[in-house]
Amino acid sequence: xxxxxxxxxxxxxxxxxxxxxxxxxxxxxxxxxxxxxxxxxxxxxxxxxxxxxxxxxxxxxxxxxxxxxxxxxxxxxxxxxxxxxxxxxxxxxxxxxxxxxxxxxxxxxxxxxxxxxxxxxxxxxxxxxxxxxxxxxxxxxxxxxxxxxxxxxxxxxxxxxxxxxxxxxxxxxxxxxxxxxxxxxxxxxxxxxxxxxxxxxxxxxxxxxxxxxxxxxxxxxxxxxxxxxxxxxxxxxxxxxxxxxxxxxxxxxxxxxxxxxxxxxxxxxxxxxxxxxxxxxxxxxxxxxxxxxxxxxxxxxxxxxxxxxxxxxxxxxxxxxxxx
Numbered sequence: 001x002x003x004x005x006x007x008x009x010x011x012x013x014x015x016x017x018x019x020x021x022x023x024x025x026x027x028x029x030x031x032x033x034x035x036x037x038x039x040x041x042x043x044x045x046x047x048x049x050x051x052x053x054x055x056x057x058x059x060x061x062x063x064x065x066x067x068x069x070x071x072x073x074x075x076x077x078x079x080x081x082x083x084x085x086x087x088x089x090x091x092x093x094x095x096x097x098x099x100x101x102x103x104x105x106x107x108x109x110x111x112x113x114x115x116x117x118x119x120x121x122x123x124x125x126x127x128x129x130x131x132x133x134x135x136x137x138x139x140x141x142x143x144x145x146x147x148x149x150x151x152x153x154x155x156x157x158x159x160x161x162x163x164x165x166x167x168x169x170x171x172x173x174x175x176x177x178x179x180x181x182x183x184x185x186x187x188x189x190x191x192x193x194x195x196x197x198x199x200x201x202x203x204x205x206x207x208x209x210x211x212x213x214x215x216x217x218x219x220x221x222x223x224x225x226x227x228x229x230x231x232x233x234x235x236x237x238x239x240x241x242x243x244x245x246x247x248x249x250x251x252x253x254x255x256x257x258x259x260x261x262x263x264x265x266x267x268x269x270x271x272x273x274x275x276x277x278x279x280x281x282x283x284x285x286x287x288x289x290x291x292x293x294x295x296x297x298x299x300x301x302x303x304x305x306x307x308x309x310x311x312x313x314x315x316x317x318x319x320x321x322x323x324x
Contacts, residue, residue, distance in 0.1 A: 001314040006050070009311055013053040014046065017070045024071060024118055035103050035111045039078055042096055048073045048178055051203070051315065055182035055196060058308035065185050068122055069131070073178045075119040076139060080146070080170075082112035087150065088233055130184050138177035145169015149235070156244065156260040158236040167208040168201070175204030195302035202296035203316050209289035210320045212237040213282050216273055231272065234263035238288065243272065243281040289320045 007014070025036035049070035056066035084090070085098040086105045100108040116139070123132050149166045152158045179200030183193040215230045216239055230237050244256040252275050259265025265272060276282050296316045300309055 001310050003314075003318055006054070006311045006314060006318075009307060010050055010053055010057075013057070013067065013070075014050060016064065016067045017046075017049050017053065017074070020067055020071045021074060024075070024122065025115075027114065031103070031107055032111055032114055035099055035107055036115070038102070039082060039099050039111075040074075046074065047207075048077050048174060051175065051200070051312075052178045052182055054308050054311050054315070055179045055199075056185060058303055058306055058312060059183060059186040059188055059192070059196075061182070061186050065126055066182060068126055069178070069181055069185060072119045072122045072135065073174060075115045075122070076135070076142070077174060079112040079115040079119070080142060080174075082108045082115070084146065087146070088229075090229070126185075128184070131181055134177050134181055134184065138173050141169050141173045145171075145173065152236055154234040154261050154263060155236060156257045158241060160238065160241065163236065163238050163241065164205070167205060167212075171208040171211075172201050172204030175207070176200035179203075192302050195299045199296045199299040199312065199316075202292045202299065203319060206289045206292035206296065206316070207319045209238065209285055209292065210322050212239055213285050213289070214322060215239075216269075216276060216282065228266050228269045231259060231265040231269060232263060234260050234265075236260050239276055239281045239285045240272070242284050243276045243279045246279040246281070247275055248278060286320070293317060293320055 021040055025033070025040055027033055027036070052070040052073050053066050056069070082099055086100050086108050090098050091101045098108075099111070103111075119135075123135055145166055145168065148162075149170055152162060152166060176197050177200070180193060180197035183196040188196070212230065215228065215237065231240065240256060240260065244253055244260070247253040247256065255268060256265070256272060256275065259268060259272065293316045297313050300312060303309055
């Protein structure tokens, strides 16, 4: 099943989700409307809402609560993007100027806060304490993941374990909450709920690993952001760390270490890409992503076969095809 088939299968659900997102971003404050409209229509893949509705359908949802859940998940994700772009001083995302580049940092932070709080209003509307419990915990852990990433910046001593802690918090945790809550909304037993939680966690981890590979592979037009952004910010992602750990000489190791510690590696991007090629850093990271994909797919053995389960399996494969 390819992405077009998946989108056709989920088309009615996603149209309903998109309509709900447009309704909920509405505000009496003009700037919120302007910036909110810009960010929610910025060409994103809506991957997290798609994952939410597919998971709910795979478990036989019989109402429209999954539309609300999907919109909540997208608002939380969008809020983190607004704040991240301010922290990272990013000027480009998804091939367009970032909201902070157009509207300024102050507006981006405050509208991000609006989206967070709107998402919690929508959680209340579901009238399920378990939903509130899981999403409030997830949102807190996402914030922790972002702070941990900030602490890891310019730290060449970052370990692989600490790197995975960061990507779990900042990316995989929301995937995990989305798929777990699809099980909660359909009143699944503890075994299936845990299986869906594992699916989301491993899929989200694979997705972030793929993103970290792309930062050293694609050009800005392909990626929708500037190539080497992570390097310019001194972010010790797994491809960069692996290249440093396995560099064939001290000069190459020192070059990457300084790039991390001083955020001055962008002029040396081509050489660092060469070191990654020599050490197999991208290949190693891709193998890690493939293992996560397989664990995600294995988790789905707990649920009954359906076209929606097939879509979830396909989505796991698609998440890392971008790195091939």
